[in-house]
Amino acid sequence: MKCSDCSTYNPCGQYGYCQDHIDGNWECQCKFWWIGTFCNQQSSSGIQVITLSIISGILIIVFHGLSIYFSIRKKRQQTQEEANKINQNDLPNSTLTPMALINIKQSARFSSFSIAILMLIITAAGLTVKWSLLQPIHNELVNKYKRADLLFYERNSICNIIDLEDFNMLTLPVACFFMLIFIIFSKRTSCMKKKLNGHVAPIVPIDFYTHIKRKFAAVVFAIIADELLDIVNQVINGNTSKEEGVIVVYLLRILKVLFIGFRYYPVLSAVYIDSILTLTCAILYAWLDFSVSIVYQGLCQSDFYPSDDNFDETNGTDIVRLFEYYGTGQNLIIIQLFTDIPRYICWSYVIIKLPMLLINKISTTIKHKNKDQFKRLHLTREEKILLHSSAVHSVEMSYVRNLFRPINQRSTSRLFLARLIPKFIYQWRDDFRFSSRILCVYASTCLVLFFITVQACILVVPYLDELQNSIQQLIDQISISSNQQNKQSEFPLPNFVRPYIIAILTALIVTMIQLLILLTNIRRNLFQIFRGDDSEIPKRDKSKYLSYSTGNFHFAGFFIGYLIWGYALIALFALIIYISIDAFITFGSVKFLEKILKLIIPILLLILFKTYLNKLLARYVFLQYHGDILAINNRRVLMIFLYFNFFLDSFLGFISSIIRIIKSIVGGCLYMSRLDYSPMGRKLETLDAGFSAYCGFIHMEAVHRNPIMLVVASYLYSRMKAKQYVTKNLMMMMKNDRKSSKDYSSKVVQKWHLVILLLRNPSLVFLRKHALSQIENKKTKTLNEVNRRQSCIEQTLHRPSLVSEIDLQNMWQKNVN
Template structure:
């Protein structure tokens, strides 16, 4: 390729005869598993495995009595539970590279050269192909049977082989394998975790005895069953609701304790604060894993690629300076002097831009990594608040239909990954523009110093005056215009307040112009900063439903809260325990031996039944009208004559029924 010196010489219309050349070669070996061919051929074993797993399960509602309810409907993931959450997170982590290709490269499952307006349908078909290819891996984990773990193991090994062969074969960059391993380390750990954990689970599932039904649970007594409910996460949460909250911890004493407490509180505010006993859902852990791996790999790729580009440019400019000469010589052609000056400016600009680029990308990665931790904290706080019925941070359920909440829950995971990717990219661009502006000012300070100082001299009186007047307004409001030094909202010195407000009206118009500019700048900065976070809307409160990301998050949180509420889960578990206890009692009635705890429970049940009958009799004796209505309802259920019962009942009070009695019979018959 042509030398950089020759290119600059041609640009400056100056012939530079040099023999220096700097070439960049990217050697790549062919991929063992081509992307498109691999995805298409994977559909055949994926379809077969899905059918096999479907025939291994039965339908709950046997509408068609064929093959004893087979094939059943299998799901790839139970998004409302916390079981297998690390396996799901690792499985979704293996999709990070595919998600990166979809978000930034719009990679399809097959080539398309037709009309542009049909590309959206090609994208939909590609997403369907991707989903079908990975479906057996997730379905096998969800099934939890030996066959399911076997299918998941085989597919995880295939995906692992494809990952290692394509990653370590297609080495387009001049980097070592150690650096390449560091770049794909999180995704590689996900593949290795699945490749080793799924076979172990397959062997363990073979050793476990097969459970026929959910009711076939062995327990020594009903107390053991209730104890398992108390020790569960939901049981512990419900138990805490009936306990008095612990007193706040005593303040730290001593310099060492105060310093430790200060550092702990700062780290909890900046990074993450743990809540003991809380369990995140499998879906949330999976989304956060995909988001982190996506950020990690994109950051690493940009860092390596642009590091080599900047290195090539710096070496090329340095070599050009060595050829031309770094010092001005006597009787030198002015064109050579201009060329040297241009190369020096380009050289220093490349160095400055490299520092800005790497600083921006690392700061953007750090911000988004910390935001992922904050996201987990926000999810936990919002979910616990929804358990208590407090939804002040989210859109209330009364303002949205149930169908829209379900749609938001379906959209959430995909929206979150897409927002994380594009939010990182936009934050990086803004940081790069800001850092390049600062670097330009510093580099060209000798040229721009007079202009910048002139603008500072114009603006500093305005800034200082605004700051002073704002402080004056605050101090006067607190100590002069309010009673008791601002402790209560009651005016004092009303006439002076009116005079001061009148004159400040004109000045605040002038300040409002700059305040409007600051509002725009703050909106841009905060909007870009919180763009990846769906738990905060970038729109005002009344327009939050127009924010598709926040709307999806609200639907996800409301569905999550409704179906995972610990109080409801514990109540359902108690009902199941009662059902199991009744089943155990029926079995024990066939034998002569009845456990002591079940005897006590039977006696308690008889006492409650006798007490209820006594209260019913007492109520009916004191309320004859209720007794009549109850007898009529029971008679109606037994298809007896309502009039005969009414007449027999009315003879207790009169010899023969009156017109009023006949009207009551008609009304009662209409009601019944």
């Protein structure tokens, strides 16, 4: 049709696109299911789609309405006696609210309040110092930016002392020196105790299967995760020298990771050893490392400002883009300080908590100083941990007590936080505590998520306009090449900033929800393994012990790696969805998306209609008592329905297979951060390395943290230690009261101790008899072996005319037989 250009006149209305032809004519391309020259008529397909959507909506309303009706009816049919029981059970719980408030008042001690105040003061002081160090660098680069000069600053000479090829060489020697002191003064408990008086023993930084200072260890691991993230960024960005080989680069990264571990080793090991010497050294080292970190991050390694050491990596293009987007004011400094808040809070907690631990240790030592050394029972750190399991109020003992109680009679937690969280979300239990390893992993992941989110929002946003233009040009070229007559873009892109920010926040929220669900699943799976339930975690197999051990090694690393990938995939898919939604909102219509929806909507409506029709028939026609009993009702009608449904579902099966693939992709992306979920299914889940690592972690945790095992072992060990304590005191009293200077033989003393031990422990008599009989049998067996060898030698060497003693023995045995 001939008329004016589509840009000046649009006859197609809101349901069509006006398209110009080369010959000067125009044509209306109708949206969705509209037809006609001017796209003003509804097509038969459109009428059918609307009808099917109305029928599907009616089925959904009827199904859920009936479900709500019968559920309300079932609740009303409950007897008054059951309702009274429920009310009686709820009465004691109602008094827990004021008790929880009392507990939170008691738990909010002056020490906790003082720690919080001091943390805020030290954090503010650290941020203020870093502000003063960054301000001159910022002003220098701003002046160079205005002069169009090269944007980099010259690092201070102290950076050469602190930093040597990206290795902090100032705090590392101090850390190694303190570790050497800890090793010298630590005592061995099992290996060569008499040599060097038991000193020079390996030190343990943290016991991941216990509850010793879990919060402190988690905070330290959060600090370590911040530094490890910098290494990951360098690996991803490829900021390496071209002269170095690939293997050398990765070896240097591994070496740097080990150096980071050595830097924080003294802090963790000092808290685990828990002595005055180690805590004093840790305090000095923590303050030194915190001060050096502030100076290093302020003068030597800034997040945004390039120095003369790393200017060649970007040639100043990144800082130019940041100045253009955020301006030359104080915005970049504020962003850096905001990013440093979690890191400085963690450090302030460490440097405050260590002096408090030292003060408590000194006060405890003074209390026990005046006591008689002979009456004190010296225990190692591991012995104290084991003996605590059999205490009355320990977590393990609470678990054992709850085994003999019904679920409705178990005492609920009286913590204020436990009362705030709804039970359908998370039920707090006082008979379970997560191990130190779980808290350390979660503290690290939370801080990693914070830094990734901040960097994704701050560093990427200035490049979104350029990325949008590039993608738009690519889409336009593809659409024009496929349709030469269409000069308009079939997928106009909106501004990327708004959907990008929302996608990043969506990825953060979804990932945090997945982490919380995984935390609850870890507890549930541990409880299942404790009671021998293998419904979710495969049953422990002896042939897979090596796999469990290696999987336990990989758990923390796989957890963080899967988490980052899941976060990135969720952000990518959410960005695509939000861009599509924003395109509809901004432009009103998008041809490409309309074509996709035109294909998808009828299929989805058909599947929705068939699904709810099957649900209605199954619950109210083919099952007895509205689905409460799995028994067939209306058998003949069911057979007829199954006959015709056989052919109908063959058509829907093809569509369902495509949806299955799409669901598996979406589910794999959403559950990428969940190691307890395997997208391969139950039959192939062991092929998933992440799930295998999770199974190994669960089995190792269950073996070493089984509450029943710990309570039994703790009880037996406490009884043994109590007897040793009584015996030691008696022997010391006898030695002090003895006035005669007569020396007895050591063998007599040993036999006397043996008699006392057997009298006090009659059960050991049978064990001693069994051990003595085994020794006697071993001696007899050895003697018989010697006689056999001698007989063999005599048989080969003696003359045939002579009869040896062995021959006479054999002859005598034959005559007797």
